[in-house]
Amino acid sequence: MKAKKIILSLFAIPLLFIQCGQPHQKNELSQPNILWITIEDTSPQFIGCYGNKTAQTPAIDKLAEEGVRFTNAFSTGTVCSPSRTAIITGVKTYKTGTGNHRSKYPIPGFIKGFPYYLQQQGYYTSNNVKTDYNVAQEKAFIAEAWDESSNKAGWWNRNPGQPFFAVFNYVDSHQSRTMTETYDWYKKNVLEQLAPEERIGENEFEMPPFYLDSPEMRKQFARVYNSIKLTDNKIGELLARLEADNLKDSTIIFFYADHGEGMPRGKTNGINYGYRVPFIVWFPEMYKHLSPWGTAGVATDELIDFTDLAPTLISIAGGEIPEHLEGRPFLGEKREKPVSHLNLSSDRSDNGIDMVRTVTDGRFVYSRNFMPYINEARYIRYMEIGEIKQQMRKDLAENKLNPLQKSLFEPRPAEFLFDIENDLWETQNLANNPEFKPVLEKMRELLKKEVIASRDVMFLPEYEVNLLSDTTTAYEFRMNEKNYPVEKIYEAASLAGFRGTEIAKKQVDLLTNPNPVIRYWSVLGLRSQSAETLMPFSANILSAMDDNYLPVAVIASAIAHEMFGNKKAEINLKKFCASKNPDVSLMAVYALLYIQNKEPFVETIWKVREMDDRNYNIRAACMDFLGSLEIVPNNPDYRE
Template sequence: MRKLISYSLILSSLIVLVSAKPSHENILTKPNIIYIMADDLGYGDIGCYGQKTLKTPNLDKMAAEGIRFTDFYSGNTVCAPSRYALMTGLHMGHAYIRGNGEFPIRENEQVLPKIMQENGYTTAMFGKWGLGQSHNTGSPEKQGWDEFLGYATQGHAHRFYTNNLWAIQNGKCVSYPMDSLQHSHPFITEKAFDFIKKGHEKPFFLYWAITMPHAEMYAPPATLKKYLNSDGSSIFEEKKPFVQMAKGGRSYRSQDKPNANMAAMIDHMDADIGRLIALLKELGLDKNTYVFFTSDNGPHNEGGRDMEFFDSNGSLKGFKRDLYEGGIRVPMIAWGANIPKGKITHEPLANWDVLPTFTNLIRAKTPQNIDGISFANILAGKKIKQKHDYLYWEFHERGFDQAVRKGKWKLVKQKGNTELFDLSTDLAETTNLAVKYPKIVAEMEKIMQTSRADSELFPVKK
């Protein structure tokens, strides 16, 4: 009888263990994923990355409850190629899109939303797409998005007040009427939150491409009031009121309070992150959802923004359109699911690593012939399995600029100059060591030559 009872207890225990395992496995194999990308947010614009004037309590808390990446890089120093690198896992030496412009993703490319779709995910994107329009191969519904609402092009996204956005309706991307007196960011945000609130039979992948704090410098009015005096003037010193006649969709309208608007945009964005985290907890999704926050490139210095006023690039040199650290090193925070709390990683990574990381997280096949590596192990509190030998960028707007990071070394060929920096002792890239270490320069120049192929869209300008 005792043996029978013992066998029964053992059998009961095994049943409990077996029945418990699928639940745990579901959390690890089919997590929801939310990827948030701000637009032109600098490395120094967030409190946990050193910002002193502006307060970002929700992003700081997200970092304290997750992992903060100190050495994370954008795909490029401007919008479109950086987003292309995110979608394809390719760095700028192999990317089809290597600069800004209305260039669509090609029809048969392996892109992140398609991969998520093929592995049983509902995919949704809200904000700035910038990689194709309704009439070409890059249209969102043709690139794996089930739902989309936002801006199709970079130029259109310069306008927070617009009479239309674009949306997927009945399987096609069509013009979506907007009240031109309504700021687009809060509207798009609510649509993204509505998507999360849906009862999803399948796991979901949400790409929230926030259009702030990109120029033009107009924050949502309700938040802007916090940064105005009773007479309507800015609480900050406004050294450079920006005055320009608006011409077409690509220019920025005049703005007399750019500093107040910059502060309000970052404030509003941070509050939305807090609302997102609260919503996930309310819906019980926080334990089964990964949330990532980053920026598409370094801070801009356009539309009246006084980048130095808020020290937007922190201790880094340069800003948007530079291949110095300030143009390409960006904040990156990971939160949720089984991510350990309060961790910091100094592993050099880039946004072309996101695609293979996500395929690892959902246990899907990773495409071959990409440049990215997975950092899924870091998200589990473990050592990364594979490290980058180097990171590579090139930029074509001002001729042909290149940069390589290999370990502590960074080589920049920009505006006709060759500069070598030791990032371990000179993060601000102040001391050019090229003459002192010619062998290192030669090694890095060889990487620049061998890590790229000629581009059809962006031929090298001699």
């Protein structure tokens, strides 16, 4: 008997050494495998399990039928790179300063891609394949977060028995497929990849009411349904591989889109159509206890946003949640109680400058438009080359649009308030409806509270974020009250978008404030005022054209040219367009897109477009300017 025990102990020695060699690796049964399936540019109302009877999404629908479907899941941004930065860091982009699409500013070293923390718990982390993280030194950031990030990455490259976190991103529903590439490209790469019986016809769906219901528009919008169908087919293939590898019974599956639908008024716009996403979690039998809602076809209206993902996954993997993560775990033993509302944000997308802050409780979506003189169908080159956007502009010119459809091309109000429960397509703005005044005031206060508490650094003009990034990070800069008096800055910014003489007087008084960012917000607010309102203050605005803070001088010059026809303003704007500072140049060129008298600037814009040192966004804005005057065609051959 003693000899037998000795022999058994000898056999145990190699196993002991193996375990010591992998100190963080845990038993596969104690840690779930996690599969993330992400798709692009899709709103829930185009998915079958969310009530769309036209959609053909059987793979996604089956996940919902057997899992948990979220009805109040939101992206924290409305375009891919800010959205993905919030996902991978678990931090809101208005804290990291990464809200502007593809800006590549530094973040503190302690903010890591959250898969790093899963690795510390023994997980194999793989990403197939999109990253698009909006941070400086992206390659090093990716290398630290993922064991493998490539188009060959997957759970199949892990060590035997090692738990995995595997991400697969499908681009087939991306805006490039649904609107930006030519129709012939779409036919070859999407439509012809579907069997005839899988294709959704041009007259088989309901058109959202803010698009003209015409044969030309239906031809373009059918692309959304067929692109999602192709995506669903590929998801089905991935799930079949998971099952064939005998891993489905030990894997929690997450499915979601990276932000709202990639169509005009959706993607890049800070409203429900831009933020709300389809989101489903599927649990195998052995991990059903991690779901607080049960499983097998349940729906929850619990509010979640993308910054909740990192702490949730770290916690169910057995890790400790880092202090800088402020989202809440919504699954497992460390689940925290649901929240009453979410704070969301939308900033610049490519050459399309904008700033929106949003609060939602799921039913109501309140959006504060800080640059409302820029409309919802704003100029963004990547969208302007899409045939559907061109058709919309053509229909506008031919007076075919109803008031709702026209509104996409008109200045926005300072505030949107939509009741999604009763108005899914956001057709009735309730901000001026006395019945909803209590809701409006509550949302306003929640927004102000979040801006100040988070010290929202995106209230700095991008010009400033770029400058400070040479020596620090926006995340750290915002915490210094002397450098960034956020309450005073917000007080000035909170006037922007509201119109009238009394507001204008307050804004003019702030034009001489010693803080340049406060002066910036005062003049930016004046940009939304009418010429009649501004005429008594013309001397103040003309003086602001000489402000030594360039963002103030640019906007003041744009106002003076548009409202007063000032010749010096024209000269200034031409100089600013050619500025060596890329943020000044983009600000000036983009400002010219929203003035009536563009003719004096045509030669300047041509020259700026040809300068070797212009970045993509500046060239894109130049092409939008020339395209708006029909000097160049709006098609994929003229992307920049």
